[in-house]
Amino acid sequence: MRNLRIDGTRLWDSLMQLAKIGGTAKGGVARIALTDLDRQGRDLFVGWCRELGCDIKVDAVGNIFARRKGRRNELAPVMTGSHLDSQPTGGKYDGAYGVMAGLEVLRSLNDLGIETERPVEVAVWTNEEGARYAPAMMGSGVYVGKFKLADIHNLKDQDNKRFKDELERIGYLGEAPMGGREIAAFFEVHIEQGPILEAEGKTIGIVKGAQGQRWFDVTVTGQEAHAGPTPMRRRKDALVGASRIVDCVNRIGLDFQPGACSTVGHMQVRPNSRNTIPGQVFFTIDFRHPDDQRLTAMKAALEAEAARICQQIGLTLDLKEIWHQPALLFAERCVQAVRSGAEANGYSAMEIVSGAGHDACHIATIAPTGMIFVPCADGISHNEVESAMPEDLAAGCNVLLQAIVERANAV
Amino acid sequence: MRNLRIDGTRLWDSLMQLAKIGGTAKGGVARIALTDLDRQGRDLFVGWCRELGCDIKVDAVGNIFARRKGRRNELAPVMTGSHLDSQPTGGKYDGAYGVMAGLEVLRSLNDLGIETERPVEVAVWTNEEGARYAPAMMGSGVYVGKFKLADIHNLKDQDNKRFKDELERIGYLGEAPMGGREIAAFFEVHIEQGPILEAEGKTIGIVKGAQGQRWFDVTVTGQEAHAGPTPMRRRKDALVGASRIVDCVNRIGLDFQPGACSTVGHMQVRPNSRNTIPGQVFFTIDFRHPDDQRLTAMKAALEAEAARICQQIGLTLDLKEIWHQPALLFAERCVQAVRSGAEANGYSAMEIVSGAGHDACHIATIAPTGMIFVPCADGISHNEVESAMPEDLAAGCNVLLQAIVERANAV
Numbered sequence: 001m002r003n004l005r006i007d008g009t010r011l012w013d014s015l016m017q018l019a020k021i022g023g024t025a026k027g028g029v030a031r032i033a034l035t036d037l038d039r040q041g042r043d044l045f046v047g048w049c050r051e052l053g054c055d056i057k058v059d060a061v062g063n064i065f066a067r068r069k070g071r072r073n074e075l076a077p078v079m080t081g082s083h084l085d086s087q088p089t090g091g092k093y094d095g096a097y098g099v100m101a102g103l104e105v106l107r108s109l110n111d112l113g114i115e116t117e118r119p120v121e122v123a124v125w126t127n128e129e130g131a132r133y134a135p136a137m138m139g140s141g142v143y144v145g146k147f148k149l150a151d152i153h154n155l156k157d158q159d160n161k162r163f164k165d166e167l168e169r170i171g172y173l174g175e176a177p178m179g180g181r182e183i184a185a186f187f188e189v190h191i192e193q194g195p196i197l198e199a200e201g202k203t204i205g206i207v208k209g210a211q212g213q214r215w216f217d218v219t220v221t222g223q224e225a226h227a228g229p230t231p232m233r234r235r236k237d238a239l240v241g242a243s244r245i246v247d248c249v250n251r252i253g254l255d256f257q258p259g260a261c262s263t264v265g266h267m268q269v270r271p272n273s274r275n276t277i278p279g280q281v282f283f284t285i286d287f288r289h290p291d292d293q294r295l296t297a298m299k300a301a302l303e304a305e306a307a308r309i310c311q312q313i314g315l316t317l318d319l320k321e322i323w324h325q326p327a328l329l330f331a332e333r334c335v336q337a338v339r340s341g342a343e344a345n346g347y348s349a350m351e352i353v354s355g356a357g358h359d360a361c362h363i364a365t366i367a368p369t370g371m372i373f374v375p376c377a378d379g380i381s382h383n384e385v386e387s388a389m390p391e392d393l394a395a396g397c398n399v400l401l402q403a404i405v406e407r408a409n410a411v
Numbered sequence: 412m413r414n415l416r417i418d419g420t421r422l423w424d425s426l427m428q429l430a431k432i433g434g435t436a437k438g439g440v441a442r443i444a445l446t447d448l449d450r451q452g453r454d455l456f457v458g459w460c461r462e463l464g465c466d467i468k469v470d471a472v473g474n475i476f477a478r479r480k481g482r483r484n485e486l487a488p489v490m491t492g493s494h495l496d497s498q499p500t501g502g503k504y505d506g507a508y509g510v511m512a513g514l515e516v517l518r519s520l521n522d523l524g525i526e527t528e529r530p531v532e533v534a535v536w537t538n539e540e541g542a543r544y545a546p547a548m549m550g551s552g553v554y555v556g557k558f559k560l561a562d563i564h565n566l567k568d569q570d571n572k573r574f575k576d577e578l579e580r581i582g583y584l585g586e587a588p589m590g591g592r593e594i595a596a597f598f599e600v601h602i603e604q605g606p607i608l609e610a611e612g613k614t615i616g617i618v619k620g621a622q623g624q625r626w627f628d629v630t631v632t633g634q635e636a637h638a639g640p641t642p643m644r645r646r647k648d649a650l651v652g653a654s655r656i657v658d659c660v661n662r663i664g665l666d667f668q669p670g671a672c673s674t675v676g677h678m679q680v681r682p683n684s685r686n687t688i689p690g691q692v693f694f695t696i697d698f699r700h701p702d703d704q705r706l707t708a709m710k711a712a713l714e715a716e717a718a719r720i721c722q723q724i725g726l727t728l729d730l731k732e733i734w735h736q737p738a739l740l741f742a743e744r745c746v747q748a749v750r751s752g753a754e755a756n757g758y759s760a761m762e763i764v765s766g767a768g769h770d771a772c773h774i775a776t777i778a779p780t781g782m783i784f785v786p787c788a789d790g791i792s793h794n795e796v797e798s799a800m801p802e803d804l805a806a807g808c809n810v811l812l813q814a815i816v817e818r819a820n821a822v
Contacts, residue, residue, distance in 0.1 A: 194640025211639065215685065227674035227697045228622065228766025229605025230790065232664045239675055240661045243654035250651045253643045263638035264650055265685045267678065274626065274676045274695045284685045286638045355639025379641065 008394030028384025033085035033127035039170035058174025062126035076182035081123030091386020116408035140359035183367035185407040188360035195379030204349035205373030212327030224279025242281035334370030341402030419805030439795025444496035444538035450581035469585025473537035487593035492534030502797020527819035551770035594778035596818040599771035606790030616763035616784030623738030635690025653692035745781030752813030
């Protein structure tokens with residue numbers, strides 16, 4: 001296959017033009033789902049796609065599909081896409097890059113006069129961030145049947161505004177069928193949102209899959225007492241127990257390398273008074289591993305260690321798993337298409353596992369799926385300082401173009 | 412000296428009558444300083460003292476002194492007392508017991524027809540709890556010159572009500588001189604507010620002094636990052652560091668036995684989000700020891716260990732000592748008077764060090780001082796379930812009577 005190239009300057013200009021919609025003083029973007037700004041972002045994308053001659057469809061959760069015809073339109077399309085909504089103090093690239101890269105692929109296919117066997121579609125998934133209406137990854141979740149449309153329609157935001165009403169208000173309550181059709185392959189290009197590519201000096205992350213996750217809520221209960229007159233040997237200090245479990249969580253993450261991540265991100269001490277021995281501590285645990293068996297072993301290690309720690313101090317332990325997302329392996333043919341695209345362009349690349357969730361993780365449950373990561377500065381995202389290099393963004397888009405053309409001609 | 416006895420039933424009845432003023436549905440007391448309920452409690456006490464023929468004086472911070480004449484009224488008085496204000500959800504005994512026991516001593520001296528060489532005074536110190544106007548132990552602190560009267564007068568509560576105005580409103584802005592006179596001896600009887608007497612099966616705690624205290628504010632700062640895509644070896648997790656310091660604080664308390672107490676009571680994690688690695692943790696440390704040299708060594712151990720822990724993880728450490736209260740040893744002649752009083756009555760007794768602050772700790776800076784502790788159920792106080800046995804309260808009062816008579820006849 002000849003080495004196709006997208007127009008990196010045009011991609012960058014489109015991203016920057018889009019970033020003005022909801023642009024913040026600190027250089028970030030606040031374009032929350034189903035706001036007027038979300039509508040403006042969608043309208044800009046749809047207008048650009050119509051200029052290319054695309055057919056636009058919108059479904060009942062607001063997902064947009066811009067379709068470029070193939071030679072054989074009865075075949076299942078190859079699809080790419082991401083999301084246009086942002087965090088309340090988000091950056092210019094998270095989501096927006098994946099949509100603008102899809103648009104740039106369509107433009108490049110037109111410029112290059114390439115006709116693919118299969119149609120190519122660019123999808124905009126509604127409300128990936130979940131900032132205004134939870135859960136996150138909403139539009140893709142409804143599309144694959146993970147969430148019920150009626151439940152989502154009835155969600156209310158903090159101002160008591162219903163999801164369906166707001167979707168209709170911005171003009172994106174559509175009538176296209178919700179899922180139910182074959183997708184030949186789905187690709188999503190995204191900034192890494194982690195520091196690995198930058199640290200390793202690689203341009204392209206060939207995403208093998210997504211980490212499995214297990215989330216826990218933990219409450220340890222001891223005896224609240226006065227910090228002065230209560231001798232050490234008579235104490236049941238819930239924070240001492242919680243602290244030992246935090247250290248143990250960290251050790252489990254180190255013990256289950258490579259690939260394991262373990263985090264206590266939230267903690268609440270009760271009564272949280274300087275001169276009172278804490279009687280109760282609530283905290284959360286986030287375990288991740290690309291290998292489900294190893295992830296399950298991490299859970300077993302936690303349960304044993306936490307019980308031992310609490311028994312030593314005389315605390316009661318309430319450890320509940322509140323969420324389990326099995327590890328996800330992307331389809332080898334899609335991973336291979338990304339790998340070939342990086343090789344064809346001569347980009348430095350490495351295999352990587354996604355630590356964050358993406359719309360692609362939902363689509364992977366109904367269609368062969370792959371992802372492409374590019375570096376972002378210091379691995380920072382969900383932040384107005386989020387930053388990526390134009391040449392890296394162009395590289396990711398070139399790989400996307402190669403992968404799409406390859407899969408769109410495989411019949 | 413013959414074995415004098417107070418009237419335990421009368422003491423109990425007075426305590427229960429006082430506890431109705433501000434009594435709560437759960438059996439506790441809410442009688443906050445300078446409220447109408449505080450006035451009612453003070454009025455009840457003053458009325459009972461007037462019935463005994465006492466002379467009443469009130470100073471400009473609202474401290475009340477009820478004086479029973481001695482044979483030689485030019486001599487410095489022996490004084491006892493405590494406070495009538497309570498925590499917002501306090502108990503019947505904290506403070507109130509010390510005042511009612513003083514009253515019962517005066518009543519018993521009258522009943523027994525005992526004339527002492529020195530006058531005997533019962534003091535009510537204003538606002539010991541500090542719940543409405545901080546700091547705590549306020550009236551005794553102004554009396555000994557630790558706090559400035561003008562500063563205290565200008566304090567405002569949450570409703571913007573000035574201390575002096577509220578004191579005048581309840582009729583206790585007095586004109587008696589603030590301190591400046593000799594006190595021959597001061598005794599305060601109090602529930603232990605800790606579990607030691609109950610655990611050891613002793614009726615009387617002969618209080619040798621009060622623990623020294625060092626309080627610290629600690630901030631550890633690392634790098635906030637996404638819990639998913641950030642590899643373990645690249646993390647600077649502030650909560651892992653804080654947790655190791657909490658465990659280290661606990662270990663220092665155990666290492667410096669006997670007498671040491673060490674507590675982390677308050678902790679705030681930032682940003683405190685389930686799937687974000689904590690970038691910063693603020694927490695407090697409360698160190699106590701009856702021996703100042705050992706207390707200083709605890710501080711040195713903390714500084715060395717905390718620095719080592721933070722260096723290992725790559726965190727910055729900000730450790731500030733915000734308060735230092737040197738250890739306090741009560742005057743041996745007063746401690747001996749308490750010991751003799753317990754022996755004369757045949758009560759089981761043990762030496763003990765106060766872990767909490769009391770008005771007596773302030774008075775000890777200007778006069779020979781002693782304290783008597785009696786057990787409270789499960790060591791619990793500052794709580795509506797605070798509970799003590801009538802026979803233990805009577806025992807403490809009998810010891811107080813013995814100690815007062817002994818010191819009031821020592822000329």
